[in-house]
Amino acid sequence: MKHLIRDMYHTTLEFVRTFGAFQLFFLRLLSHTPRILVTRFDLVVKQVFNSGALSLVIIMISGLFVGGVLGLQGYSNLARFNAEDSIGFFAAFALVKELGPVITALLFAGRAGTALASEIGLMKATDQLSAMEMMAVNPVSRVLVPRFLGGVIAMPFLAAIFSMVGLFGTHLVAVELLSVDVGAFWQQMQMTVDIDDINEGIFKSIVFGVLASHIAVWEGYNAIPTAEGVGRATTRTVVITAIAVLVFDFVITAFML
Amino acid sequence: MDQHSDNLIEIKDLKYSRGPRVIFEGMNLVIKRGEITALMGPSGTGKTTLLRLITRQLIPQQGTIYVDGVDISTLSVAELYQLRQRFGMLFQNGALLTDLSVFENVAFPLREHTKLTNRLIRHVVLTKLHAVGLRGAADMMPAQLSGGMARRVALARAMVMDPDILIYDEPFVGLDPISMGVIVRLVRRMNDALDITSIIVSHDVEEIATVADRSFLISDGKVAASGSPSELRLAESELVRQFMHGMADGPVAFHFAAPDYAEQLLGRDVE
Numbered sequence: 001m002k003h004l005i006r007d008m009y010h011t012t013l014e015f016v017r018t019f020g021a022f023q024l025f026f027l028r029l030l031s032h033t034p035r036i037l038v039t040r041f042d043l044v045v046k047q048v049f050n051s052g053a054l055s056l057v058i059i060m061i062s063g064l065f066v067g068g069v070l071g072l073q074g075y076s077n078l079a080r081f082n083a084e085d086s087i088g089f090f091a092a093f094a095l096v097k098e099l100g101p102v103i104t105a106l107l108f109a110g111r112a113g114t115a116l117a118s119e120i121g122l123m124k125a126t127d128q129l130s131a132m133e134m135m136a137v138n139p140v141s142r143v144l145v146p147r148f149l150g151g152v153i154a155m156p157f158l159a160a161i162f163s164m165v166g167l168f169g170t171h172l173v174a175v176e177l178l179s180v181d182v183g184a185f186w187q188q189m190q191m192t193v194d195i196d197d198i199n200e201g202i203f204k205s206i207v208f209g210v211l212a213s214h215i216a217v218w219e220g221y222n223a224i225p226t227a228e229g230v231g232r233a234t235t236r237t238v239v240i241t242a243i244a245v246l247v248f249d250f251v252i253t254a255f256m257l
Numbered sequence: 258m259d260q261h262s263d264n265l266i267e268i269k270d271l272k273y274s275r276g277p278r279v280i281f282e283g284m285n286l287v288i289k290r291g292e293i294t295a296l297m298g299p300s301g302t303g304k305t306t307l308l309r310l311i312t313r314q315l316i317p318q319q320g321t322i323y324v325d326g327v328d329i330s331t332l333s334v335a336e337l338y339q340l341r342q343r344f345g346m347l348f349q350n351g352a353l354l355t356d357l358s359v360f361e362n363v364a365f366p367l368r369e370h371t372k373l374t375n376r377l378i379r380h381v382v383l384t385k386l387h388a389v390g391l392r393g394a395a396d397m398m399p400a401q402l403s404g405g406m407a408r409r410v411a412l413a414r415a416m417v418m419d420p421d422i423l424i425y426d427e428p429f430v431g432l433d434p435i436s437m438g439v440i441v442r443l444v445r446r447m448n449d450a451l452d453i454t455s456i457i458v459s460h461d462v463e464e465i466a467t468v469a470d471r472s473f474l475i476s477d478g479k480v481a482a483s484g485s486p487s488e489l490r491l492a493e494s495e496l497v498r499q500f501m502h503g504m505a506d507g508p509v510a511f512h513f514a515a516p517d518y519a520e521q522l523l524g525r526d527v528e
Contacts, residue, residue, distance in 0.1 A: 123355075130314060131352035135366045135414075136341040138334075142369075 025218055029148050032141040040146065047150025051112040051213075055158060058111055059104060063162040066103060067169025070094055074170070075178050084174075085184035089192040091170040092163075096193065096201040100163035102249050105208035108155060109241035113216035116147050117237040120220025121230035129221075144221060148213045155209025156202055163201065200256050207248055212241045262326065265290040265422065265454050266311060271320035273303070273310060280306055282478045284320070293448050293455040295465045295486070298475035299500065299509045304458040305349065307475070308424055311456070312344060313337055324422075342370060345415035346424040351407035353399040353414075359386070360395040363414045370418065385413040388443060390436070404431040412440065416447060423447070425457045429464050441468050462501055466490070474500060476509070 036044065074087040120143065123129050129139040167189075174180040216237045223233035266288035273281045280303040288294045296304045309315040311322060313329045322329050324340060332340060353362050363382045367373055373381070386392040389409040399407060408431065415423060425444070429437055445468050448455045459465050465472060466486035474482040474489065474497055482489060482497045490501050499507030515521070 126355070127348045127350060127352035128354055130309075131346070131348055131354075131411075133314060134312060134341060134344060134346040134348075135369065135418075136338040137366075137369050138338070 022214075022218060025221075026214055028140060029145055029214070029217070032138075032145045033149065036141055036145045036149065040142075043142070043146035044149045044153070047146045048153050049150075051108070051116070051147070051150045052154025052158060055108060055111045055154070056161065058107055059158050059162050060165045062103060062107055063100075063165035064169040066099055066162075067091065067095065067166030067171075068173045070099075070166065071170040071173030071178070075174055075180065084178075084180055086188050087170065087174045087180055088185035088187075088189035091167060091174075092189045092193045093197065095163040095166040095170075097197055097204075098249070098253075100159045100166065101201055101204035101208055102245060104155065104159040104162045104205065105212055105245040106242055108151070108158060108209075109212050109216070109238050109245070112151060112154070113212050113237045113241055114234045116151065116213070116216035117220040117223070118230055118234045120144065120147070120217060121223035121225070121233045124221065124223060125225035125227075125230060144217050148217050151213030151216065152206070152209040155212065156205040159201065159205035159208075200252075203256075204249065204252055207252065208245050211244050211248060215241045215244065263289050264323075265325060266456075267321075267323040268311070269321045269323075271310070271317050271322065273306065273315065273317045275306075279478055281310075281317070284475075284479055286473060286480055286483075288454065288456060289471065290454055291448075291452060292470040293444065293457065293468055295469035295472040296456065296458045296475060297460065297462070297465065297472055297500065298481075300460075302475045303478070304475060305426055308346070308426055308456070308458060312341065312346065312424070342418065343421040344424060345418065345420035345422070347408065347412050347415045347426060347428055349426045349430070351399075351404070351411035353402075353407055353411055355399050357399075358395070359391065359397050359399070359402070359410050362399065362410060363417050365414065366418045381417060382413075385417050386410070388416075389413045390439060405433060405436055408432065409436065409440070412443075419451060421453055423453055423455045425455065425459070427459055428457060429459055429461045437464065444468055462486075462503070476500075 070091045071087065074090045075084050078084045078086055078090065120129075123139075123143065129143065132139045132142060171182075171185065175182045175185055219233040219237045219240070220230075223229045264287045266286075268284055268286040271281045271284040271286075272279075284307075296307060298304055306315065310317055311324070313322075313332070316330065327340070329337070329340070353359075354365065357365065360382055363385055364378050367378050367381060371378075383392055383395065386395055389412050391406060391409055391413065394402065394406065394410070399410070402410065408428065412425075412428065415425075423444075428440060428444070432440060441464055444455060444457070447453065457465065457469065469486055471483065472486050472489055473480050476496055482492055482494055484492070489497055492498065492501070496508045498504070499509055505511050
């Protein structure tokens with residue numbers, strides 16, 4: 001019993017310490033952000049390409065099929081109440097407010113987050129970050145901040161593209177396959193989805209972008225500099241981001257209702 | 258401390274431990290301006306750690322390190338980075354930036370710290386690459402280079418800012434005899450022509466003997482012996498003789514601490 005309490009005490013202490021360091025690391029990233037945005041925007045653009053443009057294929061394919069599933073499920077359930085014409089606004093609500101930001105963040109963690117964590121971890125393991133320090137170049141501002149900002153900027157665009165392609169998928173299934181009236185599909189959507197719904201989706205995707213990028217950069221930078229350490233950091237990036245995104249989604253939704 | 262004394266780097270009463278393992282204790286060492294100084298010692302004695310302490314990549318638990326008369330522990334981050342611009346460091350594995358070409362790796366410090374035109378950067382980079390014999394590899398990526406070539410590119414990058422202090426961590430490992438001969442001569446020539454100070458960590462006793470002005474043999478967290486390579490060769494100390502002549506028997510055990518060999522083979526050590 002005594003051991004159990006002592007272990008719990010040490011685990012709690014370690015968690016608090018790590019969480020504090022995680023917050024301080026975030027402040028450190030933010031402190032370098034204005035200078036990098038002004039002086040080295042080219043590095044940020046490159047990372048927007050790496051995290052954003054290179055994630056487009058997976059985002060668009062996933063969006064298309066998620067939208068298609070919404071079309072099938074929405075139609076079969078709404079048809080019970082003769083409300084299948086409402087499928088447009090049903091899918092739009094689901095995609096813009098929830099599925100777009102959340103699934104994009106989860107896919108981002110799997111594609112771009114793991115790439116960021118493993119790249120930074122490998123740079124650490126092969127002394128590239130130390131070499132930068134020795135060349136009087138701060139690796140936090142030269143390597144970490146552009147990657148962090150790249151993810152933050154890319155995420156809302158990816159979520160928007162996911163939602164648009166998702167709606168296209170729903171349209172394909174509901175209108176083209178299941179013969180829902182095309183006018184009703186789009187009109188119901190226009191009448192019910194307002195700017196606040198879209199803003200909620202944008203806000204969520206920005207928060208998830210900050211979370212996913214911060215976790216990926218943190219895990220990479222603090223990886224144990226071995227093959228096993230980098231592997232673990234990559235796995236942790238996906239797991240922690242997924243949990244954080246779902247928890248924050250709940251909290252934000254609760255506050256915005 | 259006199260800013261222009263002969264002592265460029267002074268280490269006083271240094272203590273550094275990693276966890277329970279004490280790496281240095283009561284270490285004192287002086288590196289003279291303009292000389293090529295070799296740091297030698299058995300594996301695991303902390304030679305690379307010492308380089309990292311000198312460049313404040315690590316912070317000692319006790320003691321003081323002066324670089325050009327300045328206690329480096331008192332420097333702010335900005336001052337430290339200012340000081341590091343006077344250093345060039347060749348890492349053991351080269352540490353080239355893998356997303357940049359050979360040319361861009363060498364150009365990296367120039368692009369970060371100077372406002373030179375692209376034309377001028379090109380001239381400087383090609384000059385440095387030519388010096389290490391890799392001008393023709395300028396467009397290659399680090400993944401396409403052999404270990405020896407990567408280290409030569411890293412050497413070109415280390416000297417591209419014309420530093421005051423060049424630090425080499427195992428510069429001769431993985432080089433073929435031709436490259437090694439060229440690099441040894443290059444180290445000597447650069448040191449003399451540019452009036453810089455060089456610090457070399459190496460196990461390569463033969464090569465060090467041809468290039469170093471002064472050598473320090475580090476063992477058990479302290480400087481066990483120092484002097485010119487020829488003085489070390491003639492030293493009476495058993496440790497120095499064992500190291501300089503590569504003998505298996507002596508104060509430094511070749512085998513890591515282990516149970517009795519025969520007992521272990523017979524499985525009696527687990528009974």
